[in-house]
Amino acid sequence: MSLDRPQRGVFVPALTPFTPDLAVDEARFVEHCKWLLAEGANGLAVFGTTSEANSLSHDERRHLLDRVIGSGIAPRALMPGTGCCAIPDTVALTRHAVERGVLGVLLLPPFYYKNVSDDGIYASVAEVVHRVGDARLRIYLYHIPPMASVGFSLPLIERLLRDFPDTIVGLKDSSGDWKNTEALLNAFPGMEIFPGSETFLLAGLRSGAVGCISATANVNAAGIAELLRCWREPGADAKQAELTAIRAAMQKFPVIAAAKAMLAAASGDADWKVVRPPLQPLSAEAAAELARTLESLDFAVAPTRVHA
Amino acid sequence: MSLDRPQRGVFVPALTPFTPDLAVDEARFVEHCKWLLAEGANGLAVFGTTSEANSLSHDERRHLLDRVIGSGIAPRALMPGTGCCAIPDTVALTRHAVERGVLGVLLLPPFYYKNVSDDGIYASVAEVVHRVGDARLRIYLYHIPPMASVGFSLPLIERLLRDFPDTIVGLKDSSGDWKNTEALLNAFPGMEIFPGSETFLLAGLRSGAVGCISATANVNAAGIAELLRCWREPGADAKQAELTAIRAAMQKFPVIAAAKAMLAAASGDADWKVVRPPLQPLSAEAAAELARTLESLDFAVAPTRVHA
Numbered sequence: 001m002s003l004d005r006p007q008r009g010v011f012v013p014a015l016t017p018f019t020p021d022l023a024v025d026e027a028r029f030v031e032h033c034k035w036l037l038a039e040g041a042n043g044l045a046v047f048g049t050t051s052e053a054n055s056l057s058h059d060e061r062r063h064l065l066d067r068v069i070g071s072g073i074a075p076r077a078l079m080p081g082t083g084c085c086a087i088p089d090t091v092a093l094t095r096h097a098v099e100r101g102v103l104g105v106l107l108l109p110p111f112y113y114k115n116v117s118d119d120g121i122y123a124s125v126a127e128v129v130h131r132v133g134d135a136r137l138r139i140y141l142y143h144i145p146p147m148a149s150v151g152f153s154l155p156l157i158e159r160l161l162r163d164f165p166d167t168i169v170g171l172k173d174s175s176g177d178w179k180n181t182e183a184l185l186n187a188f189p190g191m192e193i194f195p196g197s198e199t200f201l202l203a204g205l206r207s208g209a210v211g212c213i214s215a216t217a218n219v220n221a222a223g224i225a226e227l228l229r230c231w232r233e234p235g236a237d238a239k240q241a242e243l244t245a246i247r248a249a250m251q252k253f254p255v256i257a258a259a260k261a262m263l264a265a266a267s268g269d270a271d272w273k274v275v276r277p278p279l280q281p282l283s284a285e286a287a288a289e290l291a292r293t294l295e296s297l298d299f300a301v302a303p304t305r306v307h308a
Numbered sequence: 309m310s311l312d313r314p315q316r317g318v319f320v321p322a323l324t325p326f327t328p329d330l331a332v333d334e335a336r337f338v339e340h341c342k343w344l345l346a347e348g349a350n351g352l353a354v355f356g357t358t359s360e361a362n363s364l365s366h367d368e369r370r371h372l373l374d375r376v377i378g379s380g381i382a383p384r385a386l387m388p389g390t391g392c393c394a395i396p397d398t399v400a401l402t403r404h405a406v407e408r409g410v411l412g413v414l415l416l417p418p419f420y421y422k423n424v425s426d427d428g429i430y431a432s433v434a435e436v437v438h439r440v441g442d443a444r445l446r447i448y449l450y451h452i453p454p455m456a457s458v459g460f461s462l463p464l465i466e467r468l469l470r471d472f473p474d475t476i477v478g479l480k481d482s483s484g485d486w487k488n489t490e491a492l493l494n495a496f497p498g499m500e501i502f503p504g505s506e507t508f509l510l511a512g513l514r515s516g517a518v519g520c521i522s523a524t525a526n527v528n529a530a531g532i533a534e535l536l537r538c539w540r541e542p543g544a545d546a547k548q549a550e551l552t553a554i555r556a557a558m559q560k561f562p563v564i565a566a567a568k569a570m571l572a573a574a575s576g577d578a579d580w581k582v583v584r585p586p587l588q589p590l591s592a593e594a595a596a597e598l599a600r601t602l603e604s605l606d607f608a609v610a611p612t613r614v615h616a
Contacts, residue, residue, distance in 0.1 A: 120586035147421065278428035278458070
């Protein structure tokens with residue numbers, strides 16, 4: 001159990017809504033972010049995988065971050081994804097975010113070249129830190145090998161923490177492998193570690209995790225926030241089981257499309273279904289199957305709680 | 309044997325030289341491009357994987373293409389890579405290249421999201437074609453699953469050729485799998501197909517390939533061009549065996565770093581070794597081992613032929 005890790009809670013990789021012609025719907029994005037915070041989210045990991053960030057241009061990302069902050073959402077509640085394939089792009093997005101006063105950035109490793117060495121990934125992160133050159137920079141490493149292929153090994157993390165102790169502050173572990181999360185929690189007791197799924201939230205909190213960053217928090221932020229409040233109480237395991245069942249139901253489908261289908265159904269706004277290629281929306285059949293499963297679990301995104 | 313495919317020859321995914329502080333060395337890039345053409349390259353697939361294109365910002369790519377064309381290299385000899393993760397970026401780079409009058413663009417599929425459907429990749433390509441909206445657009449699909457993970461299946465290619473017959477004109481097959489190249493050549497007799505390695509050049513030409521696009525052509529363009537001239541003659545198999553041996557020697561190492569080490573040695577300019585992270589330069593030991601192997605094969609990049 002770590003004493004020096006703050007409880008950050010649930011950070012939501014906010015879904016990015018699009019119009020039918022695939023433009024970013026900025027106004028709806030801001031509303032979605034505000035709704036998530038009202039539901040109990042502690043922060044927003046905007047521009048994550050779930051946000052389809054890699055399907056957005058860098059200009060779109062910068063503009064959207066400014067729009068969110070301009071809407072009154074506190075920069076300290078934001079952990080935007082800024083890791084790109086090319087160092088100049090990562091530096092530009094990171095510098096912009098730091099200048100806006102965000103809590104930190106969620107940093108994907110450069111993900112085009114495969115089988116790169118830890119030395120190469122280290123050099124990439126070091127170059128970004130040096131070029132941004134701002135003492136306010138806080139980096140959360142984004143470990144998501146199922147999508148990025150490239151990831152952060154324990155020896156690499158150890159080296160980064162040693163050389164950039166004031167900058168590298170945390171990690172999101174989307175390996176989907178609890179053994180890896182547990183190894184990280186044991187190895188790096190001073191680091192803010194977020195499992196990438198609420199399935200591992202209770203086990204994580206009991207081992208020193210600071211919360212979770214989860215795609216499905218886009219539809220169940222309130223449920224996850226409740227577990228964060230009651231995790232030391234007797235009902236915690238039952239609450240975890242509920243969250244796990246809902247997550248498992250959604251994970252049978254592509255999660256981004258599934259979460260968007262659920263918001264479309266709950267809000268009555270079919271535009272919520274739109275994803276940018278190469279992703280595809282959930283089929284009507286799959287959406288109906290998901291809805292039936294969620295109903296059997298007595299779970300619904302309450303329509304009155306979703307902005308119109 | 310196809311009659312309606314032109315012989316395009318060897319297109320080189322030109323290496324991008326950097327200064328020691330990782331800036332693009334534009335002047336040296338232009339010199340390298342001109343040297344390759346003088347050596348017998350038929351064209352330049354600038355901004356491919358070997359060019360570290362995904363480690364360049366989009367502005368750097370646009371600027372560099374303008375610089376190359378401004379230097380007097382014919383746009384019709386150019387097949388720049390323009391495929392990014394995000395549709396707006398791919399559209400911007402593609403439109404820029406088309407407006408410059410290039411032969412065509414080499415299009416990576418969006419490569420961040422994994423396990424995407426053929427429908428999703430199709431939608432992505434279709435969206436790019438529609439948004440660019442220029443009858444001059446010619447697309448060469450870039451199939452490189454070992455790096456991009458996402459690729460172009462035969463049914464997907466068939467659908468793209470059917471729906472965009474004037475736009476989708478060719479494919480670079482960097483699967484490294486001759487069986488796949490052969491299947492493509494058999495399935496799409498009207499398509500300009502380039503194996504991604506000179507190892508498959510002779511077999512490819514005999515089955516209707518139009519040439520090859522190969523990383524190692526950065527150091528052996530002359531040798532590959534020679535096989536392209538003599539491939540119907542008696543010595544062709546022996547020439548192919550030579551090319552294959554040189555390629556195999558280089559492939560024991562990370563090929564981009566290996567080719568840069570060879571140019572550094574041949575030119576006496578150590579800056580040629582510089583790669584952008586996450587790639588790493590070849591170690592001195594590895595470079596020496598490679599040099600010994602190439603010497604035993606009686607192969608050298610003639611120093612007098614490399615610009616200083």
